[in-house]
Amino acid sequence: MKPIYNSAKEAVAGVQDGMTLMVGGFGLVGIPEQLILALVDKGVKDLTVISNNCGVDDWGLGLLLKNKQIKKMIGSYVGENKEFERQVISGEIEVELTPQGTLAEKIRAGGAGIPAFFTPAGVGTTVAEGKEVRVYDGKEYVLEEALRADYSFIRAAQADKFGNLIYNMTAQNFNPMMAAAGKITIAEVEEIVETGDLNPAQIHTPSIYVQGLFQAEQEKRIERLTTRS
Amino acid sequence: MNSREKIARRAEKEIENGNYVNLGIGIPTLVANFISPDKTVVLQSENGLLGIGPYPTEQEVNPDLINAGKETVTTIPGSAFFNSAESFAMIRGGHVDVAILGAMEVSEKGDLANWMIPGKMIKGMGGAMDLVHGAKKIIVIMDHCAKDGSAKIKKQCELPLTGKAVVNKIITERAMIEVTENGLELKEVFEGYSVQDIIDATEAELIINNVRENVSI
Numbered sequence: 001m002k003p004i005y006n007s008a009k010e011a012v013a014g015v016q017d018g019m020t021l022m023v024g025g026f027g028l029v030g031i032p033e034q035l036i037l038a039l040v041d042k043g044v045k046d047l048t049v050i051s052n053n054c055g056v057d058d059w060g061l062g063l064l065l066k067n068k069q070i071k072k073m074i075g076s077y078v079g080e081n082k083e084f085e086r087q088v089i090s091g092e093i094e095v096e097l098t099p100q101g102t103l104a105e106k107i108r109a110g111g112a113g114i115p116a117f118f119t120p121a122g123v124g125t126t127v128a129e130g131k132e133v134r135v136y137d138g139k140e141y142v143l144e145e146a147l148r149a150d151y152s153f154i155r156a157a158q159a160d161k162f163g164n165l166i167y168n169m170t171a172q173n174f175n176p177m178m179a180a181a182g183k184i185t186i187a188e189v190e191e192i193v194e195t196g197d198l199n200p201a202q203i204h205t206p207s208i209y210v211q212g213l214f215q216a217e218q219e220k221r222i223e224r225l226t227t228r229s
Numbered sequence: 230m231n232s233r234e235k236i237a238r239r240a241e242k243e244i245e246n247g248n249y250v251n252l253g254i255g256i257p258t259l260v261a262n263f264i265s266p267d268k269t270v271v272l273q274s275e276n277g278l279l280g281i282g283p284y285p286t287e288q289e290v291n292p293d294l295i296n297a298g299k300e301t302v303t304t305i306p307g308s309a310f311f312n313s314a315e316s317f318a319m320i321r322g323g324h325v326d327v328a329i330l331g332a333m334e335v336s337e338k339g340d341l342a343n344w345m346i347p348g349k350m351i352k353g354m355g356g357a358m359d360l361v362h363g364a365k366k367i368i369v370i371m372d373h374c375a376k377d378g379s380a381k382i383k384k385q386c387e388l389p390l391t392g393k394a395v396v397n398k399i400i401t402e403r404a405m406i407e408v409t410e411n412g413l414e415l416k417e418v419f420e421g422y423s424v425q426d427i428i429d430a431t432e433a434e435l436i437i438n439n440v441r442e443n444v445s446i
Contacts, residue, residue: 026276026277026295026299026313027276027295027299028299029276029292029293029295029299030293052313075353076353076354076355076356077352077353077354077355078352078353079350079352079353080299085350088350088351089350095351097351097353097354099354099355099356099357099358099359100275100313100317100354100355100356100359101275101313101316101317101320101321101356101358101359101360102317102358102359103313104312104313104314104316104317105314105317107314108314119321119359120321120362120363121321121358121359121362122358123362123392123393124340124390124392124393124394125358125389125390125391125392125393126389126390127354127358157293167310168293169278169291169293169294169304169310170274170276170277170278170293170294170295170310171293172277172310172311172312173276173277173312173313174312174313175312176312176314177312177313177314204312220292220293221292222290222292222301223295223299224295224298224299224300224301225290225301226284226285226300226301226302227284227285227286227287227290227301228283228284228285228286
C-alpha cells in the first residue's frame with residue numbers, strides 16, 4: 001500500500017539542494033544507515049539537517065558532513081566528530097544547539113500541529129536569548145517554536161506494507177516524532193512483513209505518518225562497546 | 230578508595246528505595262556501582278530507557294541498546310523503552326526523583342554551569358538543560374576545586390549557565406553543601422578536612438550552622 005523502494009537511491013530521489021531533512025537516531029543507534037549513504041552518493045548540497053547528533057567521522061551523518069553537504073545543523077550534542085569541529089571553526093557550517101528535550105518537543109510539536117510551546121529548559125541561559133520568556137505559577141518558561149522537514153529519514157525494526165512501524169529497544173529515540181514532522185517520511189526498516197502480521201496494539205508509529213519504505217541490512221556500528229568481565 | 234568513588238558513595242545515600250534516578254555522564258555514572266542491594270532503584274536513560282542494567286557480557290551486547298553516554302548496556306526486569314519526547318516529558322514533568330550531574334561551577338544561588346567553556350569547542354548541552362528543571366532533587370557531584378586549585382563553588386558562575394537556581398545539593402570529596410533560600414549551608418565535612426579547610430576552598434559564602442564534622446564515607 002505504501003511504495004517500497006528497491007534501492008536507497010530510489011528512496012532519496014526526491015531530495016533537492018537546500019532542503020530541510022530530519023534524520024532519526026541517537027548517536028549511531030537507530031540511524032537510517034543506507035539512506036544516509038544514498039544521500040552522500042546523490043551529492044545534494046546546502047542541506048539543513050535536524051538530528052540529535054551528527055554521526056562520527058566515518059559513519060552516519062558524519063559522512064554527509066565530510067562531503068560538505070550540510071549547510072546548517074540543528075542538534076543537541078555534536079561532540080563526537082572532529083570534522084564538525086573543523087567546519088564550525090572555519091565557518092563552513094552553521095550550528096543551532098538545542099537542549100535535547102526541547103529538540104524532541106519541537107519535532108513532536110511540528111508533527112502535531114502545535115506551532116510553539118513554553119518550556120523551562122534553557123531559561124536564564126544563552127539558549128533563551130532573544131526568545132519570549134513568560135512566568136507561570138512563579139516560574140519562568142521560554143517560548144520555543146516547532147520544527148518541520150521536507151523529508152524525514154527514519155529507521156525502524158519492522159514495518160508492514162501499510163507502513164506501520166515497530167522500533168527495537170533504544171533505537172526508537174527521535175524516530176517516531178520525526179515520522180510525523182516530515183512532509184515526506186521514508187522509513188528504512190530491517191524487515192517488511194505482510195499487512196496484518198504486526199500486532200496493532202504494539203505499533204509505535206501508525207502508517208499515516210509514513211510515505212515510503214525501504215528494506216535494508218543494518219551494520220549497526222557500536223560507538224562505545226562497554227562490557228563487564 | 231579514590232576521591233571519585235568517595236563522592237559516588239556519598240551521593241548514593243541521597244537515593245531512596247523506590248526512586249527513579251537519572252545519572253549524568255562521568256562521576257555520576259559511577260554511583261550505579263554503589264547502589265545498596267536493599268534498595269530498588271530504577272535508572273532512567275534520556276535516550277529512552279527506564280531500568281538500565283549492568284554492562285553486558287560480550288555475548289549479551291546488543292547494538293540497539295545503549296545508555297545516554299552511548300555505551301552498550303542491558304536492562305533490568307521491569308524496564309521500559311520509549312521515544313525521546315516521552316523521555317523528556319517524564320523529566321520535565323517532575324516524575325524523576327533524583328538527578329545526579331557533574332559540574333564545572335556552581336553558584337551560591339544554585340546556578341549550574343556544566344556544558345561549555347568559551348573559546349573551546351562547543352559540543353552541545355545534550356539533555357542537561359532539560360534535566361535540571363524537572364527532577365525533584367538535583368544533586369551536583371564534583372571535585373571541590375578545579376585542577377589548578379581554584380574554587381568551583383562560587384558567588385557567581387563565570388561560565389555560561391546550564392540552569393539558573395536549579396541545584397539542591399553539592400557533594401564533593403570534602404563536603405556536602407545544601408542550597409537553601411538563604412544561601413549555601415555547609416552540612417557535612419568529610420574525614421580529613423576541617424570546617425576552615427572547606428571555607429578556604431570555597432569562594433561562595435557558607436552558612437555554618439549544625440555542621441556534622443569528621444564524617445566518614
